[in-house]
Amino acid sequence: MKLIDFFKRYPDEQSCRDYFREQRQKEGIICRNCKGTSHCWMKTIEQFQCKECRTRTTLRSGTVMESSNLSFSDWFTAMHLMTSTKKGISAKEMQRQLGRKRYEAVWYMMQKIRVAMGARDERYELSGFTEMDEGFFKTVDSTTKGGKKKKLKRGRGSEKQSPVLVMAETEKVKDPKNHRLSSRCKYFKMRVMPDLTYKTINRIVKDSLSPETKVKTDSYSSYNKLNEVVKKHVAKIVPSDQAGTELPWVHIAISNAKRNLLNNFHHVDDTYLQNYLDEFTYRLNRRYFGEKLFGRLLIACISYCWTF
Ligand SMILES: [Zn+2]
Structure with missing residues (x-):
C-alpha cells in the first residue's frame, strides 16, 4: 500500500480505532475473567463487555498495544512503514516520521511489533x-x-x-x-x-x-x-x-x-538480534503478499497474547 492510499484509508485516530475494533471482533475477544467469548461493544466508553459476567475489556488490552501510550494512529503508521518499506526502517527514522519526542516509546513499540511477527512465524514449521x-x-x-x-x-x-x-x-x-x-x-x-x-x-x-x-x-x-x-x-x-x-x-x-x-x-x-531477524524473515516469508501485508501484521499484533 502506498503512503497516500494508507492515509486515505486511515486518515485519523478514529478510523484506526474503528478498524482495529472490527478486526478484534473478527479474531474474537476472550473474557479474562470467565473466558467467555460473547461480548457487546459499548460505544460511549469504547470498551467490550462480556455478556456472561459483564467484565469489560478495553480496545488495547490483551493485544500487543496493551499499556502503550502511543496512539492507534502511531501504531498503524509504524506497522505500515515496517511492512511497506522494502528494507525496513530504524527507530530513529520512525520517531522522525511520527514526530514523537520520546525515542524510547517508539523503539519499544517497534520491538513489540517484531516480537508479534516472530510469534506468528513460530506457528509454522518448515517441511519438504x-x-x-x-x-x-x-x-x-x-x-x-x-x-x-x-x-x-x-x-x-x-x-x-x-x-x-x-x-x-x-x-x-x-x-x-x-x-x-x-x-x-x-x-x-x-x-x-x-x-x-x-x-x-x-x-x-x-x-x-x-x-x-x-x-x-x-x-x-x-x-x-x-x-x-x-x-x-x-x-x-x-x-x-x-x-x-x-x-x-x-x-x-x-x-x-x-x-x-x-x-x-x-x-x-x-x-535483540532475534527480534531483528524475526522482522527480516517475516517480510521475506511474505514477499508476495503485497498490499495484504499490513492487514496480516495487524492481525498478528491483535492475536499475539501480550505478557511482557
Ligand atoms: Zn466474562
Whole structure:
C-alpha cells in the first residue's frame, strides 16, 4: 500500500480505532475473567463487555498495544512503514516520521511489533526439502552475567559474532523451456543460537521443522545427529568457495539479512538480534503478499497474547 492510499484509508485516530475494533471482533475477544467469548461493544466508553459476567475489556488490552501510550494512529503508521518499506526502517527514522519526542516509546513499540511477527512465524514449521547452515552476525554484547547492562567498551572490544541457524525450505521446479530442474525457495527461519553444540541445533530443528523434513547441510560436526529429529539428513563436504552453490538460499538469506541490519542499525544489541531477524524473515516469508501485508501484521499484533 502506498503512503497516500494508507492515509486515505486511515486518515485519523478514529478510523484506526474503528478498524482495529472490527478486526478484534473478527479474531474474537476472550473474557479474562470467565473466558467467555460473547461480548457487546459499548460505544460511549469504547470498551467490550462480556455478556456472561459483564467484565469489560478495553480496545488495547490483551493485544500487543496493551499499556502503550502511543496512539492507534502511531501504531498503524509504524506497522505500515515496517511492512511497506522494502528494507525496513530504524527507530530513529520512525520517531522522525511520527514526530514523537520520546525515542524510547517508539523503539519499544517497534520491538513489540517484531516480537508479534516472530510469534506468528513460530506457528509454522518448515517441511519438504530444507537447506540449513549457520551464519555469524556482528552484535554488541551488552549484558554482564548478572543480567545488568554492561558499559560498552570503545572500538571492537565489546563486539562479538552471534551464531544464527538459518533454514530455507526449497522446492524443485522444472523449467518449462529446457525441462531442467532448479530449486526455488519458499519459507525461511532464523534462530539465534546460544552455542554451536549438536544439542542446541537439534532442539532448534525440532521446534522449527516438521519431522518429515529432508535436510541438507555442510559436514560440520554439530549436524551429525540431525537424523534423530528429521526424516533424512544429507551432509555434504562443501569447500568454502562453493557454499553459495551447494546451499544457495541460506547463503542469499544470510548475506541479505546482514546487509539489512548493517543499513538500518549502528549496532545490534545481542539481546535483540532475534527480534531483528524475526522482522527480516517475516517480510521475506511474505514477499508476495503485497498490499495484504499490513492487514496480516495487524492481525498478528491483535492475536499475539501480550505478557511482557
Ligand atoms: Zn466474562
